[in-house]
Amino acid sequence: MMRRSAGSDVQRMFTRRLFCGCLPAAASFVAAAVTSVSTARAQSGECAVFTAALQKSITPDQAMERLKAGNARFVAGKSANCDMLAQVRGTAEHQYPIAAIVGCIDSRVPPEVVFDQHLGAIFAARVAGNFVNTDILGSLEYAIKVAGVKAIVVLGHSECGAIKGAVDQVKLGNLTSLLANIQPALDAHKVFAGEKTSHNHELVQAVAETNARLAVQAILARSPVLKELADAGQLRIAAAMEDLKTGRVTFLS
Numbered sequence: 383m384m385r386r387s388a389g390s391d392v393q394r395m396f397t398r399r400l401f402c403g404c405l406p407a408a409a410s411f412v413a414a415a416v417t418s419v420s421t422a423r424a425q426s427g428e429c430a431v432f433t434a435a436l437q438k439s440i441t442p443d444q445a446m447e448r449l450k451a452g453n454a455r456f457v458a459g460k461s462a463n464c465d466m467l468a469q470v471r472g473t474a475e476h477q478y479p480i481a482a483i484v485g486c487i488d489s490r491v492p493p494e495v496v497f498d499q500h501l502g503a504i505f506a507a508r509v510a511g512n513f514v515n516t517d518i519l520g521s522l523e524y525a526i527k528v529a530g531v532k533a534i535v536v537l538g539h540s541e542c543g544a545i546k547g548a549v550d551q552v553k554l555g556n557l558t559s560l561l562a563n564i565q566p567a568l569d570a571h572k573v574f575a576g577e578k579t580s581h582n583h584e585l586v587q588a589v590a591e592t593n594a595r596l597a598v599q600a601i602l603a604r605s606p607v608l609k610e611l612a613d614a615g616q617l618r619i620a621a622a623m624e625d626l627k628t629g630r631v632t633f634l635s
């Protein structure tokens with residue numbers, strides 16, 4: 383028996399309803415049918431809502447590869463463009479994410495967009511300068527130990543305002559104490575060619591990369607919970623940088 387597509391059914395019904403003068407009913411039927419198709423799409427391919435079984439089947443390496451594949455789609459202009467309302471319905475009761483991102487608050491680097499991930503796929507902890515502190519470490523421990531995440535990426539980026547502020551030794555309200563968290567990365571580049579200001583793009587980039595790497599080291603040094611999982615091969619942690627000019631994420635480790 384020949385299978386008919388949902389689209390052809392919708393078109394046939396819509397045409398018939400138009401002739402019987404039942405336009406409002408036809409419109410609601412079309413909306414319901416489109417929702418049904420969207421829901422089906424939301425449950426397959428890149429838009430598949432993560433279930434407990436799917437999360438359990440994904441290894442730490444595969445979780446990292448999914449992030450890299452998502453960024454490749456984003457850079458190529460081929461993001462999955464999942465149906466968000468279908469994603470809301472699919473994740474309303476549970477979440478089984480596969481990765482956690484420690485990222486900057488910068489408006490140009492939203493992790494879900496950069497890695498082309500749908501609702502329920504990643505935890506995102508964001509703070510200017512993407513460093514870790516006790517609260518973010520606690521958030522990561524929840525994401526990994528409680529919610530089953532398999533990979534952590536510390537995502538720095540080019541032309542980071544927080545890094546520039548640290549380089550320029552900015553003093554401003556609570557920002558002063560926030561920028562102190564970036565000082566260790568700055569200290570690692572005391573000997574650096576060129577001027578010691580944010581106009582030195584090479585210096586800003588070098589400090590940003592070191593800052594991301596130091597955050598990975600801090601996660602392992604300050605969280606015995608996460609180090610134990612990493613040592614056992616149940617968790618992968620990596621530092622990465624996004625280039626704002628291209629959207630491309632380069633992994634540093």
Ligand SMILES: [Zn+2]
Nearest residue numbers: 486488542543
């Ligand atoms: Zn930033």
